[in-house]
Amino acid sequence: MLNTPLAERMRPQTLDELAGQQHLTGEGSILRKAIEQGKIPSMILWGPPGVGKTTIAGIIANSLQFPFYQLSAISSGVKEIREVIEAAKTHDGAVLFIDEIHRFNKSQQDALLGAVEKGTITLIGATTENPSFEVNSALLSRCQVYVLKALQEEDLIHLLNMAMEKDPAIASKKLQLKETASLIRISGGDARKLLNLFEIVCEQLGANDTITEEVVMTIAQHKVALYDKSGEQHYDIVSAFIKSMRGSDPNAAVYWLARMIDGGEDVKFIARRMLIFASEDIGNANPNALLMANTTFQAVSVIGYPESRIILSQCAIFLATSVKSNASYMAIDEALDVVRKKGDLPVPLHLRNAPTRMMKNMDYGKDYQYAHHFANNFVLQEFLPEALSGTRFYSPQKNTREEEIRKFLKERWKDIYGY
DSSP: TTOHHHHTTTOOOOOOOOOOOOOHTTTTOOHHHHHHHHHOOOOEESSTTSSHHHHHHHHHHHTOOOEEEEETTTOOOOOHHHHHHHHHTTTSOOEOOOOOOSSSSSHHHHHHHHHHTSSEEEEEEESOOOHHSOOOOHHHTSEEEEEOOOOOHHHHHHHHHHHHHOOOOHHHHTTEEEOOHHHHHHTTOOOOHHHHHHHHHHHTTTTEEEOOHHHHHHHHTTTSOOOOTTOOOOOOOHHHHHHHHHOOHHHHHHHHHHHHTTTTHHHHHOOOOOOIIIIHHHHGSTTTTHHHHHHHHHHHHHOOOOTHHOOOOOOHHHHHHHOOHHHHHHHHHHHHHHHHHHHHOOOOOGGSSOHHHHHHHHHTTTTTTOOGSSGGGOOOOOOSSSGGGTTOOOOSSHHHHHHHHHHHHHHHHHHHHHO
């Protein structure tokens, strides 16, 4: 039906029609073999938007001739999951495809466990987020994770040419596709977005017209936000956001935040970046920064857009206007460097645990001094391996909070670490 969007009309029905993903679906590939043998494991398809996750799920269901159920994690819950599982029990097998499975909470994901383990359903979950973070370990252990790659330029051009050749509405106009760069750039490697944008452009043109960069931009600029969540611009804008906060510029930070929000960036991705920033760039100069960022991450995970924009803005401004220190970040990297160069240095005997008589006879724990038995809960003793005695990893920086830390360390460790 021509009322159906072009991306849906052009959806591949077989693996041979699928653009890209040859590492999974090409001749001799792991997923193609599984489909050909009819032995499909439950799986998580992880990759950018519009690279074929939904299409692969449909092809699998068709090849197995199983009933195909589809849920969206945005609009479905435990009730809908249980209804599908009950329906699947009346068949020898069924495929349940869950789009954006990373949006399911733990209880919703747990509702799938029994049916997946018993084989009542073959679960296919699609996610744009790292499943290690977003899918609970119990469900993840029961699924194979397949990583889908961003579509290459030649894949996208192939899709455009196929649409011009095979879609009746477009083919009938006999258009000339002269330039494709704008179509590809605006779509950001998302095949669905590309084809639907292409359809908008084609609808505005007459028979035998030519598709150029100027034509595409004129038609599309007021319809498409120029923000690519999976490509170079995505990383450039995130970089600008982080560097603006590091540079203590709340105005620039909020601007780049607005660019990400307007482009539909995932709220948890933004909050996760601020959580890392709070420790990496602020640290003990203002310990409340980590608390603020963590609270923000938890809040936006529950609330989502549009209200999350306010919480994200508050946190970004707080982080941008906070005093900065990367001392903790530098300390752990220096310590890791020493560990890799020096290897596994022995723990000093007086610091070792001595749960058995034999260990005590070997002087494990001997001469350890319990700090709380001394004035100010401190006694001078060695805590590093002998080969590293006096090695200083942490150097407080010049800000109010870390000057207090420096004073604390100087009173206790001046003779050993030189604070």
